Amino acid sequence: MISRIEFIQQSLETHLFFARIMKEHAFFLMTGFTPRDKKFTDRAAELMRAFEEFLADVVRVSDGVLGEDYLQSGQVVTQFTLEAEKATEFYTGIDISTKITKAEVELSPNMGRHHPAIERKVYMLNRRALTIIGNIIQFKNTILNDVLACKMFTLNYPLLIDHIMREAKLYQHLIMRLQKREVINIHKEAFEQEAFWNRIMAEHAKFIRGLLDPSEEELIKVAHNFGKEFDELTRESKAAMDCANDDVTKESLRATKNIRDFKAQATDGLLDCKIKSIILPLLGDHTLREANHFIHLLRIFKRY
Ligand SMILES: [Fe+2]
Ligand SMILES: [Fe+2]
Numbered sequence: 001m002i003s004r005i006e007f008i009q010q011s012l013e014t015h016l017f018f019a020r021i022m023k024e025h026a027f028f029l030m031t032g033f034t035p036r037d038k039k040f041t042d043r044a045a046e047l048m049r050a051f052e053e054f055l056a057d058v059v060r061v062s063d064g065v066l067g068e069d070y071l072q073s074g075q076v077v078t079q080f081t082l083e084a085e086k087a088t089e090f091y092t093g094i095d096i097s098t099k100i101t102k103a104e105v106e107l108s109p110n111m112g113r114h115h116p117a118i119e120r121k122v123y124m125l126n127r128r129a130l131t132i133i134g135n136i137i138q139f140k141n142t143i144l145n146d147v148l149a150c151k152m153f154t155l156n157y158p159l160l161i162d163h164i165m166r167e168a169k170l171y172q173h174l175i176m177r178l179q180k181r182e183v184i185n186i187h188k189e190a191f192e193q194e195a196f197w198n199r200i201m202a203e204h205a206k207f208i209r210g211l212l213d214p215s216e217e218e219l220i221k222v223a224h225n226f227g228k229e230f231d232e233l234t235r236e237s238k239a240a241m242d243c244a245n246d247d248v249t250k251e252s253l254r255a256t257k258n259i260r261d262f263k264a265q266a267t268d269g270l271l272d273c274k275i276k277s278i279i280l281p282l283l284g285d286h287t288l289r290e291a292n293h294f295i296h297l298l299r300i301f302k303r304y
Helices: 004-030 035-062 081-092 098-105 116-148 158-179 186-211 217-243 246-271 281-302
Strands: none
Touching (some): 004 158, 004 281, 035 116, 081 281, 158 186, 186 217
16 A cells, blocks of 8 residues: 555646646647537536646645655646747637646645645545546547547547547546555556557657648658657557566657657747647647656656
């Protein structure tokens, strides 16, 4: 069984990263439907608000509880998040609660607040999370099935819908395990998660490649090459699951730092109106945070 402190910290860390990711998935889905599917647009808005309310509560409980290392890792918010939200709100006319972002920026690090009252609150937050994660998985599943059966048109790629479903399922899996206070075999788990996130990085590169304006030939080339590199790393980290090859982890870390820099430049370029594309700035920042999350994980894995 994991300790009380591990339960509190790991749960809150997981929520701070993933609940924001989920609220943004709902937002991206919302912007992709045609006028015919207004019910879907409304449902996406509902899910986005549910994750927003949840995230706001998580932020309140997290103040003074988490390590500086985690808070500075760029997976909760980045240097671009607030500006990307404002720009995306400007383009779409959809309200994005920037209050949460500001509160996240101001989160203070651990001051030894681990009393039993927090443990109870975290347990309840985890239960609440499992309900709304279940709802968003079901929603994504319906959309994906409708799109694949040609019953629905949406501006989001089918692979993107599948991609964000896998991210939601990972979140669900992690919280279910935390609720059972299961101890994780980090060595075995590391290669599994590494293969998961390498595939995610490959797909991000391919989404970016496909959403850039066709005239952005240089950036398309760079994105294409990242896609190939991470496809290869996905294969290698899958193979490493059986033989525990640590060199793959080093390679994944190096490549992920590179794609992180590329995503940071791209997000900056989108905000500065320097890149022609159909990428919302918040999507750029979203994929940047996921790269930062993966880097944080890889650094933990390397210690084992
Ligand atoms: Fe995502
Ligand atoms: Fe992603």
